Amino acid sequence: MCLILAVLSLTTFCGCSSITEINQRSIVHAVGVDKADEGFEVSLQIFSPTETGSDTPVSISSANTRVVSARGKTIYDAVKNCEYLLGGEVFMGHNKFIIFGNSLYDEDMLKLLDWFRKENENYLGVTVGYAQKSAKEILSVKLTDGASTVESMEQVQEYASMYGMTAKGDLLLLYNSLLSQSGSGLLPIFSVSQENGNGENDDSESLQYLEIMGTAVLKNKKMAGYLESNEVAGVLWLCGDMQKNMVTLENGERVFNIELEHRHTDFHLDIEDGEVKIKAKIKANARVVDELEDDVKSQVCRLAQEKILSDCAIAVERTVDEIGTDVLGIEKLLKFYEPMVFRKYQSDFQRVISAVSFEVEAQVKIEN
């Protein structure tokens, strides 16, 4: 009886619902969003195999992608219009990047991300970034080596965040940071660079590549300014998020190329005379290629410590004093160490940010 029921269920129930086959889906690699006259223009970079005449439908010499754009009153609406153009459902499960164009710099990032957050298929670890010009331009760039822009962006972003040139831009990290009182955040800004092969203005010879031209700082969920690479490095040292940092140091006689590797940062928060004092003790290892004498080693350590401290100082000056945002995690530390103080000043957190002072200590050890 059970066997009959099982066979009946397997043969009849599976036809009860509609399903979307893989060939009817468009696999999205990256999403670009720009502002349009009435709403948004969404560009989707999708997987699109290019016929090469061989056994495989995937060409090994081309990117196998194409970009589809459509407009709509909301991001969701524009995505649905893309689906209409593609003649099938889009699948966001493989999406790796969400890029917002320069026309959206003044828009509330939390609202822009709303659909991506609610869309179940979207991965929380997707990288979010700004485009220097339009997001569509970034997705449509033709790379000469046949790689897709997503692959290139991924490599550039991974390298830059690993070496402390920009922030990670992970959707979950960004979302948590936008939920803070100051609505802060750090996002990489992607741009397209062009280099002429023979030095002349000939399009056929020009090489295009993607790069990160800076890091955007968000305040009140909107872009509030840019950070230079040493300012970003300072922020990452102070947040404890630095992985590695390449620095060039000079002692007047010699130049040293050093790779600093972050070991650990100890934080401590004190409230003294109504002022929030954050003490950070940064510990790093330094790797030097050349053989160094002992007295030079100690000199290099001192120079590296000074470099870290100066990066931290300019990061505090730029983000806290000039922009007045909390990318350094002041709220996070205050919530942890002084929850009552946080609750007291929660509604006027800007006052807390302006009353914060940093005391940074750096300790660098040369690795042999």
Next chain:
Amino acid sequence: MKKITSSQFISVLFVTRAFLSVTYGVSENHINVVLSMLSIAVSVLVEGVLIIPPIVFANLYPDKDFLQLSYKKSKGLGNLLSVVYACFFIYEASRQMGIFSYFLKTEFLDFLPAPVLIIALGCVAVYGASLGLRTLSRTAFVGVCIFVVMFFVIVLGVTGEYEFYNIQMATPYSQSPFRAFFKDVFERIGRSDELVVLPFLLKFTKKNSTGAGFGYMGAKLVVMELMVFYSALILGEYANTLPMPFYTLSTYAKTSIIERYDSIYMWVWTISTIIKVGILVYFGSVCICGLKASLKSKSVGISGALAILLSTALSVSNNYDSVLFQAPSTVIVIALGSVVPFVVLIFAKRGEALRKE
């Protein structure tokens, strides 16, 4: 009567409650994560006290349950208790099927009608119940093993993203934190419908009821604390905005082989729901048998059919706020899980004392 081992007993209760805890948020009553973890500890402690009467009962009458003793006292009382417990088990089975179909519809299969999901799940669960408690408990043990593996894979899959500063006491904040805290404790006990299953299950457990009961409480405490801790540690403030943070955590985890573990999560939850509904249908049938012994061969079918019908009827609206999805009242859980067995135990002991005199 073939009995189950202590580990199977713990597995059945674990699947009946602890795993389904993943459907609840980190801070349901606007309490911060530290208070939330404290609330779990207090609620488990209270539950530990609440399971003492059934455990004492099981130690004194190892081969009887309190329904059988209540029939000895008075047939009317026995019938009344059988009806009440049967209603509870059938309602709980239908509620679990409703929650499961809601989860699948909202997160995975939005094109499938809820009744199809409920009927499919219900049929499997009723089949499991018809095979008996030993089969269900063995499956529950396998389910627990799979759950433990899944839990560690998910948690380890997000290595490097831990932020210990997320374990903070500042937000979310309730204007009356003590009230919010005790409300949370009270609600957590209300969600522990396994407290009602426990007195029935003890009768089928091989020796050491005390160890099995408190062993379960310990396992539950550890797992629930870890779930809340890791959800808050990795997801941070975002966890407070989510209805199912542990599920979101599974979508965030990845290893070099697999990205996103939501499909594995769904698989484990499906197994757990089937076992839970099977257990509830089984004990629903035990109560129906108490009412009318001649229905013994059909009681599982009746209990299961009633649960499927009720769930299907209530799920039409697919509204998460509807009565279908509401956890039973804490008072009902305490009354059915602890007070009734305690009262029956007192009457039984008094009866014995009078007979001796």
